[in-house]
Amino acid sequence: MVTMENYEEYLLLHADGELGEAEEKALAAFMSEHPELRHEMELYMATKLLPDTRMVYDGKEQLLKKPGKVVAFRNWGVYAAAAGIVLALVLVWKWPVQNTTNNIVVQVNNNHININSTAPKDTIARKQETEEEPIATTEDQKEVRKEPQASLQVRPKAHHYANEVKRNIPEQEVLASMNVLPMKTLPEAAVQATPKPIAIEVPRVQLPEPEAQNDGTGALLARLPIKQEGISTISTAVNNKLEKVRNIKDNIKNTDLSVRLGNKELFVVRF
Amino acid sequence: MELNDYNECVHQWADPLFRFACKCTGHEEDARDIVQSSFEVLWQKRKDVVPEKGKAFLFQVAYRQSVDNYRKKRRVTYNEVPEQAESIKPGNPDLKRVLERALAQLDEQARALVLLKDHEGYRYEEIARITGLSDSQVKVYLHRARKTLKEYLVKVEHII
Incomplete structure (x- = not known):
């Protein structure tokens, strides 16, 4: 009320x-x-x-939201498989190259194992190495054909000696301590008709695919924890690795490696 | 609330929200910032807001920003919005201007309550939900504000 x-x-x-x-x-x-x-x-x-x-708000267009675009990613499995294969190829291709920067590079032929001691230098020095190595390899291969007995040669590179000279260490003393024949420059070594190999005997190894195993074995041996311990350690390590290679080779005989994506078999590798 | 509902809110409530924020703060630039941030909050919370509550949500955010924040800043200045509309009643062309000045005498909260009541037509309980006050508080504050406005008008008797 x-x-x-x-x-x-x-x-x-x-x-x-x-x-x-x-x-x-x-x-x-x-x-x-x-x-x-x-x-x-x-x-x-x-x-x-x-x-x-x-009184109106003149910024409505900025407040409005537009529908977002949805990008359909079809066949993602195919793209994933392709990316995986590319990644694997890059890793396989790049891995041995990166390991060649270690101090030891091993090249294996049918009856001949050649070990070059290298030290990482600047880019120009590496280019010179890559230009020099094929020449040295062909010379070594010729030597192998001349000598039926398998041998192990240790060849320090020229820049290695240059470093030693900078440290004021006599070259002959260093080489004598390593029990290695002195080779001042790599071209000089190539010119020598009959180089004197170091008397390290390694068992004769029958390797069926020399080119394929050049990189692989080099990469394996490059990972060995051997730097300057001496030739006997290197010889022992090489023998051990060769024994492992033989075992792996025997193990993978008559085996198939198949790569599958889901239920689909992409390819089969027969050993 | 979906994308279309949100955009519908922009078309429908951006202008009232801007007027509300403008009257509350007395600054057009601040009002634009409040409108922009209110709709940004609505967009972020759109999954939790039903379309029917979009307007109340917007005014709730705008109220908090314009009243709470500006109260903390202790803003005492009130820039009178330039008169653009015609007078409310024929024969009283200055009534709107006087009311604008009377509104400036109120504090931010009372001003917001009057605007929510008169401009948007909200009932007491709806204003209480938006402002976080109780129904009785809204009623008391609104009546107090209305008396202040009336007293201001009485002082300018020649207008009425």
């Missing part, structure tokens, strides 16, 4: 639009009985704010 004590609250509720239908009727009846309060009611109604519709 609207009274003189609570009419102001009714006027506020009326201005806020919070009165029910019955309360609106009660307030209307009260106001008709008290017209002196009509001005006050108009003041409260005048406090109601109306929105200014001319």
Whole structure:
């Protein structure tokens, strides 16, 4: 019931639009009985704010979101397999090359094992090595054909001696301590018609694929923990590795290696 | 709320939200920032907001940013928004300007309550949900604000 004590609250509720239908009727009846309060009611109604519709936000386009594009990645298995094969090829191709920066490079032919001691130098020195090595290899191969007996030659490279000279260590002393024949430069060694191999006997090894095993065996031996321990250690290590190679070769005979992707067999390698 | 619902909210509520923020803060640039961040929050929370509650969510975020943050900053200045609309009643062309000045006399919270009530037409309980106040608090604060506005109008009797 609207009274003189609570009419102001009714006027506020009326201005806020919070009165029910019955309360609106009660307030209307009260106001008709008290017209002196009509001005006050108009003041409260005048406090109601109306929105200014001319004020607009002009950046709606920046707020809008566009549907994202869904890129279908079909045949992902094929792409994954291709990526895996490429990665494997890169690893196989790069791994032995990285290991050639070690101090020992071993080249294996049918009846001849040639070990070159190298030291990592700058890029120019490496280029010179790559240019010199094929020449040395062909000379060695000729020597192998001349000598039926298998032999082991240790040939320090020219830059190795240059380092030794820089340290003011006599070349002859170093070579004598290593029990290695002195070879000043690699071209000089190639010119020598009858180089004197070091008397380290290794058993005759029959390796069926010389070119394929050149890199592989070199990489295996390059990982050996042998640096400057001496020729006897190298000989022992080489023998051990050759024995392992023989065992691996025997083990993989008559075996098949199949590569599968899911249920699909990609290829089979027969040994 | 999906993408289309969100974009519909932008079309429908960006302008009211901007007016609300503009009146609350008294600064157009601040109001633009509030609108932008409010819609950004809505987009991030769209999975938790049903389309029917999009407007209330937006005003809730805008209220918190415009009232709570600005209250902490203790902003006392209120830049009166330039008058653009025509007068509310014929014969009282200055009423709107007087009301703008009267609105500037209120604190940020009371101003926000009046705007939510008059501009958006929310009921007390809806305003309570948006502002985090109780229903009775909303009613008391709104009535107090309305009395302040009325008293300001009485002082400028020549307008009424």
